[in-house]
Amino acid sequence: MFKSIKCATFAAIRCAGFNALRCGYRLRLSMRFFNLFGEYVLLMRKVFSRPEKFRVYYHQTIKEMDKLGLQSVGIVVVVSLFIGAIITIQTAYNLGNPLLPRYIIGLSTRDVMFLEFSSTIVSLILAGKVGSNIASEIGTMRVTEQIDALEIMGINSASYLIMPKIIATVLFNPFLTLVSMFVGIVGGWMAGVFTDVTTTQEYLWGIQFTFVPYYITYALIKMFVFSFIIATVSSFFGYRVRGGSLEVGRASTQSVVSSSVLVLMANLVLTKLLL
Amino acid sequence: MITVSHVYKQFEDGRVALNDVCATFDQGKTNLVIGQSGSGKTVLLKCIVGLHEVTSGDILFNDVVFNRLNFREKKSIRQKMGMLFQGSALFDSLTVEENVMFPLEMFTQMTRSERRDRANVCLNRVNIVNANHLYPAELSGGMQKRVAIARAIALQPHYLFCDEPNSGLDPRTSVVIDTLIQEITHEFNITTIVNTHDMNSVMGIGDKVIFIHQGNKWWEGTSADILHSDNEELNQFVFSTELTKKIRP
Ligand SMILES: Nc1ncnc2c1ncn2[C@@H]1O[C@H](COP(=O)(O)OP(=O)(O)OP(=O)(O)O)[C@@H](O)[C@H]1O
Ligand SMILES: [Mg+2]
Numbered sequence: 001m002f003k004s005i006k007c008a009t010f011a012a013i014r015c016a017g018f019n020a021l022r023c024g025y026r027l028r029l030s031m032r033f034f035n036l037f038g039e040y041v042l043l044m045r046k047v048f049s050r051p052e053k054f055r056v057y058y059h060q061t062i063k064e065m066d067k068l069g070l071q072s073v074g075i076v077v078v079v080s081l082f083i084g085a086i087i088t089i090q091t092a093y094n095l096g097n098p099l100l101p102r103y104i105i106g107l108s109t110r111d112v113m114f115l116e117f118s119s120t121i122v123s124l125i126l127a128g129k130v131g132s133n134i135a136s137e138i139g140t141m142r143v144t145e146q147i148d149a150l151e152i153m154g155i156n157s158a159s160y161l162i163m164p165k166i167i168a169t170v171l172f173n174p175f176l177t178l179v180s181m182f183v184g185i186v187g188g189w190m191a192g193v194f195t196d197v198t199t200t201q202e203y204l205w206g207i208q209f210t211f212v213p214y215y216i217t218y219a220l221i222k223m224f225v226f227s228f229i230i231a232t233v234s235s236f237f238g239y240r241v242r243g244g245s246l247e248v249g250r251a252s253t254q255s256v257v258s259s260s261v262l263v264l265m266a267n268l269v270l271t272k273l274l275l
Numbered sequence: 276m277i278t279v280s281h282v283y284k285q286f287e288d289g290r291v292a293l294n295d296v297c298a299t300f301d302q303g304k305t306n307l308v309i310g311q312s313g314s315g316k317t318v319l320l321k322c323i324v325g326l327h328e329v330t331s332g333d334i335l336f337n338d339v340v341f342n343r344l345n346f347r348e349k350k351s352i353r354q355k356m357g358m359l360f361q362g363s364a365l366f367d368s369l370t371v372e373e374n375v376m377f378p379l380e381m382f383t384q385m386t387r388s389e390r391r392d393r394a395n396v397c398l399n400r401v402n403i404v405n406a407n408h409l410y411p412a413e414l415s416g417g418m419q420k421r422v423a424i425a426r427a428i429a430l431q432p433h434y435l436f437c438d439e440p441n442s443g444l445d446p447r448t449s450v451v452i453d454t455l456i457q458e459i460t461h462e463f464n465i466t467t468i469v470n471t472h473d474m475n476s477v478m479g480i481g482d483k484v485i486f487i488h489q490g491n492k493w494w495e496g497t498s499a500d501i502l503h504s505d506n507e508e509l510n511q512f513v514f515s516t517e518l519t520k521k522i523r524p
Contacts, residue, residue, distance in 0.1 A: 056380060056381060141366075141367075144362055144364060144367075145360045145362055145364040148321075148364065149358065149360060151325075151326060151353075152324055152326070152353060152356055153354070153356075153382075154349070154350040154351075154352075154354045154382075155381060156346070
């Protein structure tokens, strides 16, 4: 009798202990999250202050558009072309039932490209390419004291370095979305016609069938938000680097992981809000 | 003139880097801060220019308490500062000429050709020729230091800060850079602070010398006094090499 009570008490204590431990862990984790978020907000406040000199900022923005936007066109085109082609072939392969109309191939290629791929998946690709680029560039500037050099001159380094990147990506990336849509449709058409699973007429009919122009707006809005997330989050991780090249590498990885996760979370919210 | 008054600096991890440091740095003189590696020279310099917040104490630029100003107020003083970092800190993405033109572009209304002329004057002053269109990565360490000096003097600063301007350089280039700093200081009547642990610099250009030991100001004097001091730590620092032991009086 006593023994069982003792056992039960121990079990209860152990359980409570574990719970407390788990609670503590969760608490620490959420504290860390709120700390980071607070830091992020403070940095953004510093970023969005009045620029020192508009002309210089303008030139920086153009440079960043070239570096972060134009130089991403290649990868977006290649990936979209192949994904468009693959969706077409996959859909055709799965359309075993001869009663189903063949224009579904074009339609599904269009919908997948427009609704998800050209905004969300392209954003994930850009989070890898542009995000790591931004984080490592700013991080390297931090560890080689170039940011200190800017501060010494009396320049708001956060604003000077980050604002042009945000403006450049937010303005340019929606254009990448349009490119991706177009190229994906073309890729699907090429694959369909070359492998004989559909004809040009069927495909063209498919991509126009029950077309909702709002889908384009929807994709552009999503891309706008995702670009903001990618540029700010990776700048944030780059800007707060302390130490040396090891930390720069870590910041770059961290920025890709965090901005990808945030893009997916934002996608969920936006899809619920916009559709 | 720059005055450091009872400055105390403790980092977040609890380490104390500066402990109640008081010093004055005079205008028109090269003021040297010397001390062993890790003694707190860089931290002191960064506290003076405001890259580190001081834990307590004050930094005065001609009677203005610099560390209590807000970002906007600091800005007007900062535009009169030039700084040479331990690792040069040139902007990787800009060429030599663009690096020197950068502060001019940010803070003056000069036209492009005026800026280019001014940059060339500064680059000539530090003996950099025919390198205008190279990138920092394509320069040698000594050249990078000299370009960094050119950038620091582009806006004709009232204050010049140099963190180990000749670390990692050969003795002859060191002398060139030291002389350059001294000449510029006297020529434009600048308040210059130089961090160094190079005894050649100390003997060569030290108008005033401050010795930091484990975060404390341990000794202060002129380069002539330094050989005759009876301060034990200072003597250990000064006469640490065979060469300096030979000149011990
Ligand atoms: N950001 C920091 N966080 C914590 N401690 C620091 C930081 N920066 C410097 N320190 C510590 O402060 C002390 C003084 O460092 P400091 O860089 O001023 O040395 P130094 O005199 O410039 O040396 P060197 O001649 O090698 O450049 C060191 O013990 C260092 O570990
Ligand atoms: Mg140092």
